[in-house]
């Protein structure tokens with residue numbers, strides 16, 4: 001998988017960038033919420049993972065991308 005060079009990884013996890021596995025943006029290790037209108041959510045059903053996981057550390061979410069050491073660039 002090709003990654004954007006702007007993605008920042010820390011400790012084998014995405015720190016800033018887009019997680020392609022669970023389809024969320026990550027800023028400083030935390031999942032950004034979505035901007036979908038409330039009308040996209042029905043009772044108890046989130047519109048997307050960004051809404052579901054908003055504000056949580058990406059490292060705590062099962063299924064988020066992980067990166068082997070050889071993929072991690074030295075700063």
Ligand SMILES: [Zn+2]
Pocket residue numbers: 034035036047048049050051
């Ligand atoms: Zn959403």
